[in-house]
Amino acid sequence: MENDQNDSDDESYRQVYSAGIRLLAVRGHSVLELQQKLSRKQHALPLIDRVISDLLNAGYLDDQNFAYDYSRQRIAKGYGPLAIRQGLFHRGVEARHIEQALNDQNINWLEHAQTVISNRFEPDAIISAEPKIEARIARFMQHRGFTGSDSLRALQVLRKRISSLAD
Template sequence: MSAEPADSSEAIRECCIRLLARREHSRLELKRKLEARDFSRTEIPAVLDTLIEENLLSDQRFAEMFARTRCENGQGPVKIRADLQARGVDAAEIDRSLELVDDTWLNYCRAAWRRRFGVAPSDRREWSRQARFLAGRGFSAELVHRVLDEAANEKENTDT
């Protein structure tokens, strides 16, 4: 048991290190978690600034990891962007992290479609249902149309 009070900078730092050891966090996420644990709101910013200076906390690293993980789980750039904004990552960092996987969005959209459906829509209602699913996963309308059009073309080619 530590002899220091719960509000000390050292206790805040130790808590941050434990949280960061599990996974990357954005500055805002850590701030919220620390505030929820009743640490001093006046000491938290200074500790977070120190962690950033020591490169233990990085919104850029967090955004890259977050975008990569969410892509692999079948989410698109629109949803990922919104989630990163909600976690306090600035627009420039979001753009940078999404550019890292920019060339693979179409492949991720195809994979999400295949996992869920795998069969081209047979009518307009089914097309709309599949499009809503992909849009809900955060893929742009352009990507959704492209994937569903490809599926329809493949279906036509195999039917002939």
């Protein structure tokens, strides 16, 4: 009788472990994300915790690596530090991992903001002094997770650069 219970526990463990591996094969996950996804599949919480622990020990699950990869991907898509921090925080990543991941990217946020603005807006819009257009650029940059000061400085630098090219 006890053997049947052990076999059932082993089979349940294998199912949860396999589900975790399949999820991680698609993309990286934070510990919290993986716990939530596995619990949605109605797996027992102690079993999920055991699988998470085993995946952590095996090196398949690592919040620091997840934070680094996530921030790299979001930077490539034109997002700023505020949006990246918020996204990682909502995925349950600790603040120390978030800050380390952003520092490891070694990025100049002002230059990144300039690139994002110039990729999204035409030069005429960038050099325009119309408050309506400036507000549109500011809203876009805020939505992308840039600080107001970085957005404003990036816009000023781009205006100078475009004006000097026009001369």
